[in-house]
Amino acid sequence: MLYAILCYHDEDLVGSWTREQDAAVMQKLAVVQDKLAKQGRLGPVARLLPTTSATTLRKEDPPLVLDGPYAETKEQLLGFYVVDCKNLDEALDVARDLGAANPGGAYEIRPVGVLNPGSVSA
Amino acid sequence: MTDTAWIDAALTSARPQAVGALLRYFRDLDTAEEAFQNACLRALKSWPQNGPPRDPAAWLIMAGRNVGIDEVRRHRKQEPLPEDEAISDLDDAEDALAERLDGSHYRDDILRLLFICCHPDLPGTQQIALALRIVSGLTVKQIARAFLVTEAAMEQRITRAKARVADAGVAFETPGAVERIERLSVVAAMIYLIFNEGYSASGDTFEARAPLCEEAIRLARLLLRLFQSEPEIMGLTALLLLQHARSAARFDADGALVLLDDQDRSLWNQKMIAEGLALIDKAMRHRQSGPYQVQAAIAALHARAEKPEDTDWTQIDLLYGALEIMQPSPVVTLNRAVAVSKVRGAQAALEMIEPLGPRLSNYFHFFGVRGAFLMQLDRNEEARVAFDRAIALANTSAEAAHIRMHLDRLMRDSAPPGTKASKK
Numbered sequence: 001m002l003y004a005i006l007c008y009h010d011e012d013l014v015g016s017w018t019r020e021q022d023a024a025v026m027q028k029l030a031v032v033q034d035k036l037a038k039q040g041r042l043g044p045v046a047r048l049l050p051t052t053s054a055t056t057l058r059k060e061d062p063p064l065v066l067d068g069p070y071a072e073t074k075e076q077l078l079g080f081y082v083v084d085c086k087n088l089d090e091a092l093d094v095a096r097d098l099g100a101a102n103p104g105g106a107y108e109i110r111p112v113g114v115l116n117p118g119s120v121s122a
Numbered sequence: 123m124t125d126t127a128w129i130d131a132a133l134t135s136a137r138p139q140a141v142g143a144l145l146r147y148f149r150d151l152d153t154a155e156e157a158f159q160n161a162c163l164r165a166l167k168s169w170p171q172n173g174p175p176r177d178p179a180a181w182l183i184m185a186g187r188n189v190g191i192d193e194v195r196r197h198r199k200q201e202p203l204p205e206d207e208a209i210s211d212l213d214d215a216e217d218a219l220a221e222r223l224d225g226s227h228y229r230d231d232i233l234r235l236l237f238i239c240c241h242p243d244l245p246g247t248q249q250i251a252l253a254l255r256i257v258s259g260l261t262v263k264q265i266a267r268a269f270l271v272t273e274a275a276m277e278q279r280i281t282r283a284k285a286r287v288a289d290a291g292v293a294f295e296t297p298g299a300v301e302r303i304e305r306l307s308v309v310a311a312m313i314y315l316i317f318n319e320g321y322s323a324s325g326d327t328f329e330a331r332a333p334l335c336e337e338a339i340r341l342a343r344l345l346l347r348l349f350q351s352e353p354e355i356m357g358l359t360a361l362l363l364l365q366h367a368r369s370a371a372r373f374d375a376d377g378a379l380v381l382l383d384d385q386d387r388s389l390w391n392q393k394m395i396a397e398g399l400a401l402i403d404k405a406m407r408h409r410q411s412g413p414y415q416v417q418a419a420i421a422a423l424h425a426r427a428e429k430p431e432d433t434d435w436t437q438i439d440l441l442y443g444a445l446e447i448m449q450p451s452p453v454v455t456l457n458r459a460v461a462v463s464k465v466r467g468a469q470a471a472l473e474m475i476e477p478l479g480p481r482l483s484n485y486f487h488f489f490g491v492r493g494a495f496l497m498q499l500d501r502n503e504e505a506r507v508a509f510d511r512a513i514a515l516a517n518t519s520a521e522a523a524h525i526r527m528h529l530d531r532l533m534r535d536s537a538p539p540g541t542k543a544s545k546k
Contacts, residue, residue: 011347012135012344015343016131016134016135017131021127021131049396052346052350052356053404065407067404074177104132
């Protein structure tokens with residue numbers, strides 16, 4: 001079963017990390033990802049640019065284009081992973097490992113219904 | 123990341139909102155700052171034990187209000203305060219209370235906090251110092267280092283600036299739409315000033331001053347989060363990101379300035395460039411052009427060129443033309459002339475800047491650019507005079523070194539054939 005792990009965190013807080021702090025977190029996350037990749041369980045991973053760069057299209061008629069992210073929340077969607085796990089427990093274990101590398105905020109774990117891996121290269 | 127590092131980042135990110143809200147309650151900058159400091163001390167004690175609060179800013183605002191309760195009593199408009207113990211509780215009721223206290227105001231709180239640092243009586247350097255101290259929470263020592271002055275001198279500068287702001291009084295009522303836009307533009311100018319203070323560093327001081335660029339970007343993003351549909355704030359943020367993206371390529375190993383054409387473009391930060399370009403895209407949709415957007419668009423054309431010869435100078439010339447109309451200034455014309463020299467040649471560019479002479483007679487870049495045009499036209503003697511003047515006006519050793527490089531080339535080129543070997 002594929003699970004999406006959606007990463008929510010306080011964007012201002014993440015933006016206040018020093019360059020060294022940011023690099024340290026990324027390095028720790030890379031270790032967790034490497035382990036999953038070696039097991040052939042790691043799907044697409046994305047870190048999104050800040051929500052200030054987001055635009056929202058509301059599907060009204062005609063569609064309405066708004067500046068900013070869709071949801072105004074205390075924590076913002078900052079990225080996601082797709083991971084192959086046997087069950088929810090395993091997905092939670094992955095999320096715990098990621099969380100230990102990057103404390104604060106929350107992960108939303110959602111089973112993937114359809115995944116089209118697409119063909120763009122990073 | 124260690125706990126303390128995490129807490130430091132949380133306190134830094136909560137600071138503008140918390141100090142802004144406390145300023146609204148206490149109506150006095152020193153009291154608000156002191157209350158925030160005390161709240162931070164409590165956080166440092168409580169957070170490692172109880173875990174971090176879900177909303178650090180709300181926690182700090184309430185703790186700050188409680189600590190400063192005696193101050194609050196002397197002021198009007200009290201709201202009932204939560205019990206002291208409630209502060210360490212992290213349940214949603216507390217969050218909801220803080221939300222009610224602040225939700226509707228925090229945008230104007232942060233803007234007000236930034237705005238009071240921009241008092242028109244304060245010279246630019248004092249505005250920046252005050253903002254870095256109060257809004258960003260940099261220590262006096264850090265600010266002094268970035269400004270290359272002693273800690274005592276910086277302390278004095280900030281104290282003076284604070285006194286002047288206190289005398290001037292601050293409007294605490296919620297601003298109207300027009301006033302809000304005015305405040306926003308004053309604050310944007312101040313953020314740009316902070317960035318330039320860092321960006322104008324030379325190779326040997328860049329390390330010390332680069333944090334100013336990063337702080338300016340953080341403040342610009344903060345402002346954009348609060349005012350998501352302002353194209354000029356998008357433009358400002360994009361401009362800072364696109365400029366800062368080049369920082370790793372701007373100085374060589376010896377600290378000498380590397381001009382855009384000669385920079386190693388593989389050192390440019392592609393993530394910052396992507397964010398800058400995305401923001402310009404968003405801004406353009408609004409079809410309300412402004413100086414920051416135009417400058418960001420110019421920076422974007424440079425960022426998009428993989429090689430210097432790919433640069434779209436025709437478009438850059440047009441954009442500078444637009445900027446000249448919005449913001450007439452000899453410096454803008456001088457910049458435009460560089461684009462003109464690429465499109466129509468050095469003669470046309472030289473004619474364009476000749477009238478600027480009287481107004482830019484003490485401006486380093488004027489003589490550097492003029493010398494370069496003259497050199498391209500093989501008017502070497504005149505070029506040498508311009509370069510000599512530029513060196514006399516150089517603000518940093520890197521600028522002087524760069525001009526000296528031109529002079530050396532002139533010397534080599536003007537030596538008669540066959541004598542080059544004997545010349546040193």
